[in-house]
Amino acid sequence: MRLLPHPETEDIELTEVLRALSDPVRLEIVVRLALGGEMTCGNAGGELGVHKSTASHHYRTLREAGVVLSKQEGRLVYMSLRRDDLESRFPGLLDSVLAAAERPPVGLP
Amino acid sequence: MRLLPHPETEDIELTEVLRALSDPVRLEIVVRLALGGEMTCGNAGGELGVHKSTASHHYRTLREAGVVLSKQEGRLVYMSLRRDDLESRFPGLLDSVLAAAERPPVGLP
DNA sequence: ACGACAGTTTGATGGGGGTCAAACTTTGGA
DNA sequence: TCCAAAGTTTGACCCCCATCAAACTGTCGT
Numbered sequence: 001m002r003l004l005p006h007p008e009t010e011d012i013e014l015t016e017v018l019r020a021l022s023d024p025v026r027l028e029i030v031v032r033l034a035l036g037g038e039m040t041c042g043n044a045g046g047e048l049g050v051h052k053s054t055a056s057h058h059y060r061t062l063r064e065a066g067v068v069l070s071k072q073e074g075r076l077v078y079m080s081l082r083r084d085d086l087e088s089r090f091p092g093l094l095d096s097v098l099a100a101a102e103r104p105p106v107g108l109p
Numbered sequence: 110m111r112l113l114p115h116p117e118t119e120d121i122e123l124t125e126v127l128r129a130l131s132d133p134v135r136l137e138i139v140v141r142l143a144l145g146g147e148m149t150c151g152n153a154g155g156e157l158g159v160h161k162s163t164a165s166h167h168y169r170t171l172r173e174a175g176v177v178l179s180k181q182e183g184r185l186v187y188m189s190l191r192r193d194d195l196e197s198r199f200p201g202l203l204d205s206v207l208a209a210a211e212r213p214p215v216g217l218p
Numbered sequence: 219a220c221g222a223c224a225g226t227t228t229g230a231t232g233g234g235g236g237t238c239a240a241a242c243t244t245t246g247g248a
Numbered sequence: 249t250c251c252a253a254a255g256t257t258t259g260a261c262c263c264c265c266a267t268c269a270a271a272c273t274g275t276c277g278t
Contacts, residue, residue, distance in 0.1 A: 014136070014206070014209045014210060015130075015131050015132065015133050015136060016131075018127045018128075018130050018131035018136075018206070019127075019128070019131035021124075021127050022124050022125075022127035022128035022131055023124065023265095023266080024124050025266085027123070027124060027127075040224080040225095041224075041225065042223095042224065042225085050266085050267070050268090051267065051268050051269075052224085052225070052226095053225085053226075053227080053228090053267085053268070053269075053270090054266065054267050054268070055225090056225055056226055056227085057226095057265090057266075057267085058266090059225085059226095060226085061265095072225090072274095074224090074274085074275055074276070075223065075224050075225075075273095075274060075275040075276065076224065076225085076275090077224075077225065077226095089209075090205065090206075090208075090209035091205065091208065091209075092201055092204070092205035092208070093202075093205040093206065093209055095201070095205075096199065096200065096201035096202040096204075096205050097123070097127070097199075097202065099199075099200065099201070100123045100198075100199035100200075100202055101123055132235095132236080134236085149254080149255095150254075150255065151253095151254065151255085159236085159237070159238090160237065160238050160239075161254085161255070161256095162237085162238070162239075162240090162255085162256075162257080162258095163236065163237050163238070164255090165254095165255055165256055165257085166235090166236075166237085166256095167236090168255085168256095169256090170235090181244095181255090183244085183245055183246070183254090184243095184244060184245040184246070184253070184254050184255075185245090185254065185255085186254075186255065186256095
């Protein structure tokens with residue numbers, strides 16, 4: 001098992017986190033990780049409508065922003081949300097983003 | 110008094126809000142509006158270290174994302190945070206971003 | 219050993235964004 | 249009336265970013 005380079009918790013910057021979450025594809029990945037817990041890149045990024053190299057670029061963006069943690073095991077890369085790290089650094093932020101992202105786009109009539 | 114074009118509350122999109130907040134200059138403007146309430150562009154954007162045309166561009170980005178409301182009175186443009194609109198659409202989001210943005214960059218020793 | 223599989227890396231491309239400078243618009247004051 | 253003040257708009261510049269295609273790196277299974 002091998003950890004990929006990540007920012008330390010105290011080095012996670014708010015604007016970079018917001019920027020990472022501001023892309024629809026990355027936000028979808030984050031929502032899946034929130035619902036499904038740790039999963040491989042393939043599972044987290046499947047059926048996204050983008051090329052796998054594009055998805056890989058998004059994985060890296062999320063990792064470098066400090067949103068996800070990636071560990072390599074064999075030929076698989078497992079990703080998970082850095083919920084505790086984000087919660088300690090920016091309390092409530094991830095939860096509110098997730099609640100907003102999972103909310104249906106239109107309210108009740 | 111004249112209102113500038115804004116998105117309806119139900120048309121505010123999460124990714125656009127996050128993107129608008131992901132720029133340090135715009136985030137600073139939002140923090141000032143949160144602390145000072147409604148103020149003119151000049152007051153909200155003074156001493157930011159960017160040209161006034163650049164600041165104007167940021168005002169528009171914030172307005173079009175649905176983060177701020179701008180109304181023109183004479184030659185002044187008053188901006189205010191759309192706190193209630195954002196709260197109803199994305200509960201807790203703005204508060205957590207503001208709390209994170211106003212937090213000192215380094216924790217206690 | 220060989221091929222399939224999971225991701226990454228490296229161009230290439232097109233579009234958008236942040237910035238400044240300068241011109242413009244509108245308003246308010248002298 | 250004339251000029252200064254507050255923002256906006258336009259143009260230019262540069263860099264970054266999302267995307268795809270193709271080549272590459274390891275690893276697992278047969």
